[in-house]
Amino acid sequence: MKWKVACLQMDIAYGDPEKNYKEAEKWIANAASEANVLVLPEMWTTGYDLTRVDEIADKEARQSIEFLQKQAVKHQVHLIGGSVANEEGDGVRNTLLIVDRNGQLIHQYSKLHLFQLMDEHLYLEAGKDESSFELDGESVAGFICYDLRFPEWMSKPVQQGAKALFVVAEWPAPRVNHWRVLLQARAIENQCYVVACNRIGADPKNKFAGHSMIIDPWGEIIAEGGDEEEIVTGEVDLSEVEEIRKRIPIFDDRRPNRYR
Numbered sequence: 001m002k003w004k005v006a007c008l009q010m011d012i013a014y015g016d017p018e019k020n021y022k023e024a025e026k027w028i029a030n031a032a033s034e035a036n037v038l039v040l041p042e043m044w045t046t047g048y049d050l051t052r053v054d055e056i057a058d059k060e061a062r063q064s065i066e067f068l069q070k071q072a073v074k075h076q077v078h079l080i081g082g083s084v085a086n087e088e089g090d091g092v093r094n095t096l097l098i099v100d101r102n103g104q105l106i107h108q109y110s111k112l113h114l115f116q117l118m119d120e121h122l123y124l125e126a127g128k129d130e131s132s133f134e135l136d137g138e139s140v141a142g143f144i145c146y147d148l149r150f151p152e153w154m155s156k157p158v159q160q161g162a163k164a165l166f167v168v169a170e171w172p173a174p175r176v177n178h179w180r181v182l183l184q185a186r187a188i189e190n191q192c193y194v195v196a197c198n199r200i201g202a203d204p205k206n207k208f209a210g211h212s213m214i215i216d217p218w219g220e221i222i223a224e225g226g227d228e229e230e231i232v233t234g235e236v237d238l239s240e241v242e243e244i245r246k247r248i249p250i251f252d253d254r255r256p257n258r259y260r
C-alpha cells in the first residue's frame, strides 16, 4: 500500500471553533489536491483554551465528526482528523478522530498521557481507548503529542502489526529538539513510518514549533516543515516496512521476558 500523506501545519484560533472549522475547510481542500491521507494537528478546533473548555468543547465530538465526514467524502481523502476537545458524559477528553474517504468514523482515540506543563490534568480526563486501527486494510495507530514520550505505549500497536504511526500535536517551540529526536527514535525503534503533524503559531502561553515530519522506517526524514504555516507532504510505501524488518530483524530478536 502506498499513500500520499499531508500534514496540515496550520495556525489555530484560540478558543474559536467556528473560525477554525472555516480555516480547516480551506486547508483540507488545498491538501486534497496533493495527497490522499490528510493529518490535522492536536486540539485544532479550540487550541489550548482550557479555562473555557467546558463551554467550547464539542459535545460527543458531534460537530467535528460531521465536519470531517463531509470533507472526507467531498475530497475523497482519509482524514487523521487531529484531536478535538470532546465533551463526554464524565468530562472532556482530547480525542483524535479518524474518518475514511467514505465518511465512516473508523476510530476514536483519546489522549492517554495528560501533559501537566500545559494544565491538561486540571481540565481533561485521560482516555481509555486503544491507539490502533485499520486504514485501507493496513494496521496503523494514532497518538497525541505528549504520548510521544512513552515508547512502551507507542510500540504496543507495532507489536500487534502496525506499520505506520500518526502523531498529532501542539508541541511548543522551546522543545523542538525533543520533538524531532523522539519522532526519529520512534520510527527507528519500531521500524515503521511516523507521520507527525504539529501546529504553528502561538497562544497566550506558548509559541508552537511546526516542524511536522514524515519519517521512513529507517529513520530518514522524508519531509519536514519549517516555522511557517504549510502543507508537508510525502509518500508512505508500507512495503518498505517489511524490507527494513528483514534487514535488521529486531522483532524476532526481542527478549521480552528479560525486560521486567
Ligand SMILES: NC(=O)CCC(=O)C(=O)O
Binding pocket: 042, 115, 118, 144, 145, 146, 147, 149, 169, 170, 171, 172, 175, 178
Ligand atoms: N500538547 C502536548 O502534549 C505537548 C507535549 C510537550 O510539549 C512535551 O514536551 O512533551
